[in-house]
Amino acid sequence: MDAGLFAKVLVNGLMSGGIYALVATGFTLILGVIQVFNFTQGHFYMLGAFVTYAIVSALGLPYPVAILAALLAMAVLGALMYFGILQWTMPSGFFHTLLVTVACGAVISQTSLLTFGFNDRVVPAVVTSSLSIGGISVSGSRLIVIAGAIVVMVALYYFMKTKMGTAMVAAAENRDVAGLQGINAKQIFWITMAVGCGLSGIAGALIVPVLSASVVMGTGMFIRVMMVVLVGGMGSMLGALLAAFIVGIIESFAYQLVGELSLVVIFVLVAILMFFRPGGLLGKPLPVPGE
């Protein structure tokens, strides 16, 4: 493997790692704070990509506006999902809520299949030039995805430091005690849903100029998120971030070697990792709902 190919594969890995990180932290946030296994996380990622496509191609607005629109649209959809469905099923228990998100996922994926069809939708690349460092050229649009993911992660870090973010962490730690401290649980819940789903939407918006939008992208993403959360340890957002980049880079190199079977390579590695580090890379076992 020469240096040029190595750099290309590495950048690909970092790019998918950044995207996995966004979706996986959203998933972990929702699981930790409101204890809902959000199966629709991958579907919101797919919808985010399509919203971006619609705004850039159909309305002709610039790409940054489209990113914001995808973020807002998915945040609103996430909050609506909480108010419309989740708040009614959460008293029935963890399994019922899980099934409801699964059913929502089925509605979203089938509806978008009927609306958009199987064709891939292409959004023109924002940057067509490529960056050249020491004779090795790196695609500019991929670097923008990495940069965008890092910006969103930093913004999320500062959001978690605000009063609202601290309240979320408190609610994740112990819901009853958080309530006694005057934290409004319902408000925390819908904001968490909005933030978690918004993260998925922005991930979809960032990736769409590089990989075109397709209706099946959500399921594949969700399985990667499962792997990332298993590697990073449950309930640990920093672990999810680290694990996302590890999984992304390993998958990128494995894809170079074995093609479509790269998923199997990651799966086997995750299974082996669970023998040696049962708590994931960084995580401490989260108090699991229902047990």
Added chain:
Amino acid sequence: MSNAVKIAVGVLALLLIALPWLVNPYVLQVFMLTFTYSMLGLAFALTIKVGLPRFDLAAWFGVGAYSTALLMLKGGFSFWPALLIGGIIAVVLGCLIFVAAMPRGMMVFLMFGMATAMTIYQVFGTVRFFGGWSGTGVVPPPAIGPFTFVNKPELYYLGLFFLTINILVYHFLYNSRIGRAWNAIGSSLKLASSAGIDVVKYRMANVLIGNFFVAVAGGYFVAYSLVAAPANFGFHHSIFVMMYVFVGGLAHSLAGPIIGAFVLTFTPEYFRIAKEYESIITAIVMILIIIFMPMGILGLYDGRIRNRLARIKWLRRESRSEPEVPL
């Protein structure tokens, strides 16, 4: 089991045996599908008993189907040993895959199960040995001696046979020591382990027994569809299995999944809903059921009908065995 349930089961059994004379082959075909999905639903209800939701059932269904098909096509086995070996393969593979995930609790099992489902699906489609995305070639029909199962009624009875054996084994297990241990694990993990129940071992046994019967269902699927292709074992099939169990009623491990599979397979057929809209409507109905009747169809029975039946004198269970103690 009260008298009302005994009568209902007896009538149902007679109806099911007489069915090939009553309906046309198309309905029998739908019944065969229902039997297959019922076996998957039963396995889901089995693991729900120990507090584990499964999303990998379609994958093990596929493992059973592919093992049976490939052993018959490439190994030259006949149907019955191939079916048995398929079940054993599903058990051994499940043991290898879940041995690390099982001690880490429900959430890891759930996520790892999802990852397993997608990975096995990908392997079926990509590795050339399994015949690619279009599936294996045409599998010969099952046979006992010179008698082959090719017509609809014969295949229907074959499915009825597998489902009955499945129900009987599960019924026996639920009423044995193992079943009581599973119940204890399901109601409280801490209590079960403090009572000396090895939670990990019992959960593992539960999952592997489920794997075996799901693989048998896969073999039966091959017996009537005569081909195994990845499209039949995709992730959304696992989701449908979960819906059967919840629609039927979570509290009933045997009747719930079967009733759910029956309702969810026949209703779209009856209303002749277009295939594209079927899963949307099913999912929306699912959400409404979860919100408005969380215990499923049999939850209605528990809540209202059972009390009314108990008031009818001749259906009441004879419980004169306990002598009344004068105070």
